[in-house]
Amino acid sequence: MIPYARQSISSGDISAVLDVLQGDWLTQGPSVPAFEMAVAKKCSVNFSIAVNSATSALHLACLSLEVGPGDVVWTTPNTFVASANCALYCGADIDFVDIDPLTFCMSNDELRRKLVFTKRSGLKLPKVVIPVHFGGQSCNMSEIYALSLEFDFKVIEDASHAIGGHYQNEAVGSCKYSDITIFSFHPAKIITSCEGGMALTNNEKYAKKMSLLRSHGITRETSEMTHESEGEWFYQQILLGFNYRMTDIHAALGTSQLKRIDDFVMRRNELAIRYDFALKDEHIQLQHVPKDVLSARHLYVVRIPEFKHHQVFSFLRSSGIGVNLHYIPVHLHPWYQAKGFSVGQFPVSEKYYKEAISLPLYFDLKDVEQDFIISKLKEALL
Numbered sequence: 001m002i003p004y005a006r007q008s009i010s011s012g013d014i015s016a017v018l019d020v021l022q023g024d025w026l027t028q029g030p031s032v033p034a035f036e037m038a039v040a041k042k043c044s045v046n047f048s049i050a051v052n053s054a055t056s057a058l059h060l061a062c063l064s065l066e067v068g069p070g071d072v073v074w075t076t077p078n079t080f081v082a083s084a085n086c087a088l089y090c091g092a093d094i095d096f097v098d099i100d101p102l103t104f105c106m107s108n109d110e111l112r113r114k115l116v117f118t119k120r121s122g123l124k125l126p127k128v129v130i131p132v133h134f135g136g137q138s139c140n141m142s143e144i145y146a147l148s149l150e151f152d153f154k155v156i157e158d159a160s161h162a163i164g165g166h167y168q169n170e171a172v173g174s175c176k177y178s179d180i181t182i183f184s185f186h187p188a189k190i191i192t193s194c195e196g197g198m199a200l201t202n203n204e205k206y207a208k209k210m211s212l213l214r215s216h217g218i219t220r221e222t223s224e225m226t227h228e229s230e231g232e233w234f235y236q237q238i239l240l241g242f243n244y245r246m247t248d249i250h251a252a253l254g255t256s257q258l259k260r261i262d263d264f265v266m267r268r269n270e271l272a273i274r275y276d277f278a279l280k281d282e283h284i285q286l287q288h289v290p291k292d293v294l295s296a297r298h299l300y301v302v303r304i305p306e307f308k309h310h311q312v313f314s315f316l317r318s319s320g321i322g323v324n325l326h327y328i329p330v331h332l333h334p335w336y337q338a339k340g341f342s343v344g345q346f347p348v349s350e351k352y353y354k355e356a357i358s359l360p361l362y363f364d365l366k367d368v369e370q371d372f373i374i375s376k377l378k379e380a381l382l
């Protein structure tokens with residue numbers, strides 16, 4: 001089976017991991033800050049906090065922005081559940097903004113419409129909006145930033161798909177138009193640390209809070225303690241935190257992978273262009289990538305007319321092609337339905353779900369394998 005996504009592990013990655021295993025620290029050693037600094041440099045951002053998953057990073061990001069009971073957070077239905085769950089971990093409510101039918105990202109027109117309507121109706125405006133850079137392409141962040149000033153909300157970019165991508169000639173992760181940006185290093189994503197994630201910000205206060213919460217809310221800095229240190233062993237828990245730490249083994253793999261990120265993104269774009277070209281005469285819809293965006297190309301999605309969708313999907317799977325579907329709209333999951341969301345509430349995402357297929361796309365995918373996928377897809381569409 002050709003998978004829809006796959007990590008690319010080099011001999012350099014393997015020796016970086018072995019070095020840590022043979023060294024002094026398996027966790028809380030120098031590899032984690034080294035990885036954090038390398039990512040921060042790559043993205044031109046001031047602070048970066050490595051954690052054990054993007055899910056943890058989203059949780060810490062919400063907490064550092066003081067999301068809590070009584071608050072509302074908005075995200076898109078066309079995402080992995082973690083983009084919405086983070087608000088609920090904090091006791092806040094979640095709501096969704098439907099997608100743009102061409103980019104498959106949150107629609108900024110719909111966001112504006114919903115903000116205006118919510119304000120006019122005297123309902124609660126969102127404290128935080130979490131746009132998701134679907135498939136690796138940045139949302140139109142300058143517009144979202146302008147809305148955040150007008151309607152007074154904070155912005156967390158869920159860039160789980162988008163490390164290595166650019167928006168208006170700046171690296172995704174620079175936080176130019178957001179408070180915090182999140183990356184995922186799951187093996188299906190652009191670079192991997194096995195499991196892992198990172199939160200990036202230019203705000204020192206948020207960075208401080210996220211790094212405290214990552215490790216139990218414990219401080220060893222005298223300036224943060226309620227009274228003078230009682231000795232060299234001393235620490236104090238000043239917040240209720242978690243163990244969301246990344247290990248040195250994971251960080252070493254991440255740092256090694258980061259060295260190849262430009263090659264990863266270039267090859268993914270090359271493969272995407274080959275798909276675009278081969279499929280241009282088919283009656284299927286491809287993701288529109290705006291001119292000011294360099295997508296990291298995590299996913300290559302095609303939209304097939306609904307009446308053929310199941311049949312095409314099954315035909316490709318039975319041909320040994322591990323196609324997938326991103327995403328089941330979050331509000332359609334039973335847990336969300338039980339919270340009161342209903343079918344028909346976000347029709348653009350729901351229609352998209354009935355048509356979308358993610359074709360295999362990853363660094364080591366060979367041209368001949370891609371040609372096989374293309375020919376099978378064309379056969380299925382006949």
Ligand SMILES: *Cc1c(COP(=O)(O)O)cnc(C)c1O
Nearest residue numbers: 053054055080082160184185186
């Ligand atoms: C993968 C993913 C996450 C969660 O990442 P983990 O590192 O697996 O926790 C969150 N949001 C989106 C959009 C994702 O694709």
